[in-house]
Amino acid sequence: MSAVASPRRTAKTSNPRRIRWIFVALLVIGGIVNYLDRSTLSIGNSTIAEEFDLSATQMGLLLSAFSWPYAIANLPAGYLVDKFGAKKMFAFASGAWSLVGMVTAAANSFGLLYALRVALGVAESPFFTAGLKVNERWFSAKERAFPIALVNTGSQIANALAPPLLTFLLLTMSWRGMFIVVGALGIIVMLIWLRIYRDPTLREEHILKGDDSADASADEIAEQLDEATTAEADTVVEGAEKVGWGTLFTKPNTYFMIIGAFGIFYTVWVYLTWLPSYIETDLGFSLQETGWLAALPFLMGVLGVLTGGWFSGVLIRRGSPAIVARKVPIVGGAVLAAASVFPTAYLDNVPLIIALLSLGYFFSQVPIGCLWTLASDVAPSEQVASLGAIQNFGGFIGAALAPVVTGWLVDTTGNFNSVFLVGAILLIVGAISYGFFVKDRSREAH
Template sequence: MRYRRAWIGVFLFILAMINYMDRIALSIAAKPIAEEFHLSSVGMGYLFSSFIWSYALFLIPVGLLIDRYGAKRIGGLGILVWSTATALTGAASSFVTLMAARLVMGAGEAVSNPVGGKVIREWIPATERGTTTAVFNSGSYAGPAICSIVLAALVASLGWRWSFVIAGGIGAVWLLAWYCFYGKPEDVRWLSEQERAHILQHRDGEKGAATGKGYGLKKLLKTPTLWGLALTQGCNVYTQYLFLTWLPSYLQEARHLTLAKSGVVTAIPYAMAVVLCIGLGKLSDLYLKKGGGVSSGKRRNVIALSMLIASCILLIPFADSTFGLVAISSLTLAGIASTTSLNFSLLNDMLPSAGDVGRAVAFVVMGGNLFGMLAPVVTGYVIQASGGYNAAFIIAGSLLLVGAVIALTMTRKPMLPVANETKVPAPILLTK
């Protein structure tokens, strides 16, 4: 990224960081919460999963609202809702009120990825899309990296309730900055005319603009690429939520680490994922410049490679040292992070109409979270049935391998509904 549009990457990075700080807060405080409310591993699994239920339910409506009313208004409303719900989690007095707070939080968080996809499509030239999406998605890993250390210390010193109040309060600062500074590149005053012209000319391709009206979700659902992206996302997100919800408990119970040490060991892989995710996003942009342009769809090859890297989660049962565990977890999370960001980049690459971004991203994220909501619950049952975590890692690794195959076989064509192929030109290649 160049010039002032880099601030858009900063906005999105912090949005994702706050989003995932609030998500992992429950995982960090899982042990004292389970003890206070007398919850089993299965009960905790349902509690971990609960926010994903409402998150998935609201994704499509939120995507439609973003396409209609814009990212600024809907994004701001979403973070207000989820930050308030996170703070109120600290006042929960029973399992039911804990569950209710998490459900409201999930509904608010449904804005995050559709807003990110919409903002990137409006602001970022096509050849920078992979890098910017990687910056946005890497915030999802910076949040847990920071939160694992900071909230673990807060839980240990102030108790789990105050950790939620503080986590929820951070969103208010972002919300204020968002309403003060964000707007479309056509409208904001802090952008130079030269950069504004560059963004508007190149955000939909080098040789022309994509259609803006949109086909609508019903027609997009007839294209195999959208289903392929959603299934790839699902196979990937399953492992993401396994780590997000159960990794701290695994480290404390199976590896016998203290709360403070488990926070550090959790933070390191997430921090490594931030760096590697941005690096792979940049490499994917360079790869496409030399290999046929964004609409060639060749970004799918990097997605498959990232999922193969993530599948090293299969080796976790064989890690006999903390160093080995950290190394394997770092590679797994880096692969997952890169897959998510590249999958969203590929969606924008293969989607001709800018008017469909919010709903298309929402559908792909919903597909991912239908798998994701199973991960905490399935893992809870696996732990109860087997007395350990190894089978859970095998399930996750197998899904990643399946996802790599899906990415290579189902995302090969632009998302042009058959009835419109003769009326609307395909996305423009970027090669000369």
């Protein structure tokens, strides 16, 4: 046996329960920057449309240019995260999306803007699957609902920050300067991630699981590491086969999770892409006022994600099966979001409309963290990121359609009334799909 210690053997193993929360914090920060990057076009909607002389339908196409490639790229992204690990794939993603964002500042035509938004969608696709993989490695099934929900708050914090922050950058630096500043933040995130993140060592895995072997001597740990390394070498071919995601498409749960995510994400992305424009054009507020008003629903979204993760954890501690504990917030949140959004189509009271839209976004975010946790409950460990990515693929088909359909409806009807009706209907579709058709099928015959 070589006297040189392996990297795994010399890695720090102290306080794994503390260090994992540092990684969660990094993912939250990454999520904030990630969604600020996505939000730049939504905030610059009216300004960019005026500069390039775009109709609402054309702007809808541009706003959806991110989501189509993002949805499709999620399929290989999940596989790549399972294969190469969260550290490499998150670093690649954050570096790539930041560069694309900064290059967008130089766009001088609709076609180039569209192409760069497509590239942005591909670049950002590994982010949430990498976050799911990190949580799967560092938290047990009973613990991970809250940290996954916490990671998802990053996007909601960004959505709340984006209207006032990006509007300020837009007004002081132009929309091009806004893109450059947000892109630079992503480069910083990438460098910090590469410096700090690592997967747990074997001993840390024992400690996190609460095994007695966590107190083993250094020699015993070294022996376990050697055995684990040998076992890994013997099963490389078998492990590589398991990582593939093709078999997931033979499972009924996969399809119903796709449909369910489609219904919920559709309405979420109506908010993300058209809310500032709706407040400015339909409700009659100035650009500066819109920046602050548009933040209200997204602040509620932060609370919504945390509420969903917290409530799921409560159900787990009270003895509910894991899948049930995820489905209750998912279904309940979608139904209540639909009930909040639907009346806005028939109201003229502006404060009440803002209140209902804020409530609707709160409830639409209650399911989000639980959707990702559900993927980790349903899939085998080696396919967690893959199933999460496939589900996200379904969600972002809805996200891609939402801006286009919204733009077409606004051009056709002259208002947003039918937009919210369609969103409410699809939220109910999502609730039904998760509530009645996603089940624990682990005992079914293969």
